[in-house]
Amino acid sequence: GTAQIGVTGLAVMGRNLARNFARNGLTVAVHNRTAAKTRALVEEFGEEGRFVPTESAEEFVAALERPRRLVVMVKAGEPTDAVIQEFAPLLEEGDVIIDGGNAHFEDTRRRERELRERGIHFVGAGVSGGEEGALHGPSIMPGGSAESYESLGPLLEKIAAKAPDGTPCVTHVGPDGAGHFVKMVHNGIEYADMQLIAEAYHLLRTVAGYSPAKIAKTFRGWNTGRLDSYLIEITAEVLAHEDAATGKPFVDVVQDRAEQKGTGRWTVQIALDLGVPVSGIAEAVFARSLSGHAELREASGALAGPVPEPLDEKAAEAFAAQVEQALYASKIVSYTQGFHQIRAGSEQYEWGVDLGSVAAIWRAGCIIRAAFLDRIRAAFDAEPDLVSLLSDKRFGEEIGAAQEDWRAVVVAATRQGVPVPGFSAALAYYDALRAERLPAALTQGQRDFFGAHTYRRVDREGSFHTLWGGDRTEVEAG
Numbered sequence: 001g002t003a004q005i006g007v008t009g010l011a012v013m014g015r016n017l018a019r020n021f022a023r024n025g026l027t028v029a030v031h032n033r034t035a036a037k038t039r040a041l042v043e044e045f046g047e048e049g050r051f052v053p054t055e056s057a058e059e060f061v062a063a064l065e066r067p068r069r070l071v072v073m074v075k076a077g078e079p080t081d082a083v084i085q086e087f088a089p090l091l092e093e094g095d096v097i098i099d100g101g102n103a104h105f106e107d108t109r110r111r112e113r114e115l116r117e118r119g120i121h122f123v124g125a126g127v128s129g130g131e132e133g134a135l136h137g138p139s140i141m142p143g144g145s146a147e148s149y150e151s152l153g154p155l156l157e158k159i160a161a162k163a164p165d166g167t168p169c170v171t172h173v174g175p176d177g178a179g180h181f182v183k184m185v186h187n188g189i190e191y192a193d194m195q196l197i198a199e200a201y202h203l204l205r206t207v208a209g210y211s212p213a214k215i216a217k218t219f220r221g222w223n224t225g226r227l228d229s230y231l232i233e234i235t236a237e238v239l240a241h242e243d244a245a246t247g248k249p250f251v252d253v254v255q256d257r258a259e260q261k262g263t264g265r266w267t268v269q270i271a272l273d274l275g276v277p278v279s280g281i282a283e284a285v286f287a288r289s290l291s292g293h294a295e296l297r298e299a300s301g302a303l304a305g306p307v308p309e310p311l312d313e314k315a316a317e318a319f320a321a322q323v324e325q326a327l328y329a330s331k332i333v334s335y336t337q338g339f340h341q342i343r344a345g346s347e348q349y350e351w352g353v354d355l356g357s358v359a360a361i362w363r364a365g366c367i368i369r370a371a372f373l374d375r376i377r378a379a380f381d382a383e384p385d386l387v388s389l390l391s392d393k394r395f396g397e398e399i400g401a402a403q404e405d406w407r408a409v410v411v412a413a414t415r416q417g418v419p420v421p422g423f424s425a426a427l428a429y430y431d432a433l434r435a436e437r438l439p440a441a442l443t444q445g446q447r448d449f450f451g452a453h454t455y456r457r458v459d460r461e462g463s464f465h466t467l468w469g470g471d472r473t474e475v476e477a478g
């Protein structure tokens with residue numbers, strides 16, 4: 001065969017990735033379970049580059065040059081396993097299967113192991129940026145063997161988004177499931193970013209008394225500063241949009257129940273297993289699920305509490321500036337938590353993930369792309385073993401400068417009865433890290449009291465237990 005790459009699964013993401021490869025000068029074999037989609041792609045976009053349309057699995061595999069590189073763009077879960085089972089028997093040693101879906105990294109680890117035994121490389125690659133990204137340049141997070149990246153990397157670099165300094169937003173993240181793990185945390189951070197922006201909107205709407213159009217303007221202003229990011233930019237677009245049918249702000253005609261497909265939930269589940277406090281991301285997932293409990297909300301509508309009283313114009317303006325500080329500080333915390341989780345996952349699975357490169361490939365193409373990621377990259381590049389983003393001098397100073405306004409916003413929200421789970425969880429995390437002593441000592445005492453779970457002392461090595469039911473002497477535990 002002559003095709004340098006193949007794409008099977010031609011729904012919108014697969015189709016756009018195939019077009020992106022072709023537009024960048026590669027010969028692309030294309031395949032779909034139902035051949036009509038393959039024909040439609042070539043009919044509509046055939047002039048964009050060199051496509052090799054194929055109908056059967058055998059024909060598809062035969063169209064590829066060796067080592068074969070096939071990108072699978074089907075639904076995560078069983079459909080992915082089915083496609084692998086269909087193609088693996090047709091492949092030879094050294095061939096590479098790339099899964100570009102939102103797979104769970106544990107599935108990716110299993111698939112990689114099974115295919116490795118047959119001499120086939122399996123690369124779980126996170127692909128972020130939605131339909132537009134797939135076509136014009138996504139951020140790509142490939143895992144799998146370093147060897148597979150040698151043949152695959154140059155092709156991915158052609159189609160990836162380019163950071164402002166021109167570097168392609170793709171890197172070999174680490175072996176087996178590392179790529180899908182990092183994509184999962186990307187989505188967890190995406191949930192947190194979206195929740196924080198939503199809280200800022202809610203406060204500006206209810207406490208500052210701003211209209212959606214005015215908030216759109218405020219966000220456009222923020223987008224020229226340190227909050228410069230894709231999500232702030234599209235938020236302004238959504239808020240400025242008017243519903244054609246009613247003439248009302250679009251945001252007022254949409255049901256206030258947020259949905260989710262699962263990657264944010266996975267981030268939190270895995271963080272719990274790894275023992276990593278991702279409280280900001282967790283609150284974002286819970287906020288979505290709470291919003292969806294219509295019956296719970298209906299049953300609670302009569303509960304007592306304040307109704308927000310909008311501020312006058314001048315006070316509103318000052319408040320909006322404080323909300324910007326709270327949003328920025330909370331954002332630093334969610335990235336701190338997300339990067340902590342990547343570091344913990346990398347240690348657990350021995351992936352050797354370089355946090356600076358992760359920040360670097362998130363600078364463009366992906367949903368959480370933001371100017372701020374270049375500074376996270378710089379922080380980890382300067383100190384690869386940085387324990388926490390908050391221990392970086394510049395981020396530490398910035399969040400320190402924001403903290404007074406951040407507190408004022410959480411106080412105002414609490415007083416006025418506006419829920420800010422993201423802002424307040426982030427602030428609690430910040431204060432817990434600052435605290436000289438945490439009440440965890442008391443928790444240990446309670447555990448020892450009711451279950452002889454033992455504790456450690458501040459002044460001596462070893463584990464101890466107090467005979468709470470007896471004369472309360474302390475004994476050294478085994």
Ligand code: 6PG
Pocket residue numbers: 102127128129130187190259260261262263264366367
């Ligand atoms: C991306 C997005 C993408 C998807 C989200 C939506 O990086 O391009 O994250 O993967 O649109 O996962 O997730 P929810 O449906 O769970 O909000």
